[in-house]
Amino acid sequence: MVFRGRLHDRPVLLSVKDTSVSLAVGDDWIGAWDVGGRLYSLWKGGHTYRRGLNGRILHKWREDGRGVRDPYDARQRVHVEGEGANALVQEAADVLRGALVAVTGDPSTWLDAAGRRLDAAVLASFERCARFDAAAAREDARRFARVFSPVGILPPDQYLSIVLQATEGCSFGTCTFCALYHERYRVKSTDEFLRHAEAVRDFLGDSVRLRGRSVFLGAANALAVPMPRILEFFEVIAAVFDAPGRPVHAFVDGFTGARKTAVDYAALREKGLRRVYVGLESGHDPLLAFVRKPAARDQAVEAVRAIKAGGVSVGVIVMIGLGGERFAAGHVRDTIAAVNDMRLGPDDLLFFSDLVEVPGTAYPQRAADEDVRPLALDARLAQFAAVRAGLVFEGRPPHLARYDVREFVY
């Protein structure tokens, strides 16, 4: 439903969906809230702000991109935290409050296409969002931090999933380019996981209607957990979040993924597992050794085949630019061969993720020490094109997509 009115002589749209509500003022301001009342998106004057449940906001805007062949490189990003983020939430709440004052002052001028006024239920939905101001956002972020450990990363199609943290940290923590997890690796007991899942459910409340299209079983490598415990975790998910009605997804690294069999994956599919994301990064073993990735190429291929044989789809992640100029030829050749050996199909995803050199990780220093020069933009684009050109799929191909870790918000 969309209701039209005016605010300070500017046209205004109030939109209501099952999962979210939004307010558009003129042609340069749009705020959107989930139906739990949390602001999740603000757009003003060409600047986009995406608020995560953790209270951080990703601010994105585009500089003049003329002459830039890779659109990702023309995009500027910065994370806004704390009071900077809360000030944006307050601004959105203030604009929405102003609109609601105008609506209640003269309801007859706020009508949908059929000439209907906003009813009490719709108004209550907007009023709930208008209460989500800086103070509420501050408290909400504190509550998030009591319920969740830091959420390191998610696949790009999982930003609106329910994250449930069965484990903390990464069972390896060796990859030189990775700065995602800082906690010691730990598997929760079934009781602790149940309490966590219930706390997540209570924290999300009605926000689950937007942010609950699937369950993501975290963290880095939850499927490393032995089968008896992981089956108990799936029972918890079913009890608390109505899975398998709601699909369950998770990461696994190639090394651990290959230690479970197709029979194991089929058993997990029965419980709701629908997709497993595998960070292949490269099919070139010398490069995998250089970055201290736990799995060799064959193990990653074996893991993907076992997952697929169990009836679960995969999301495979290939890293563009990893290993710079020195490893480029082997990276392209062996990655093509590895992905082709995985026999991906239309239910699978293949992501291309640009290497982001994170200061403080071992990769930049090791690369400098060993004269591994980074690929320039042209070379990265050429590498991406070369890998794509070499891929051969029997039948319909998997869905191919970019995976930019800088876009991550939860």
Ligand code: SF4
């Ligand atoms: S296995 Fe994944 S999460 Fe763990 S260190 Fe390597 S890239 Fe990071």
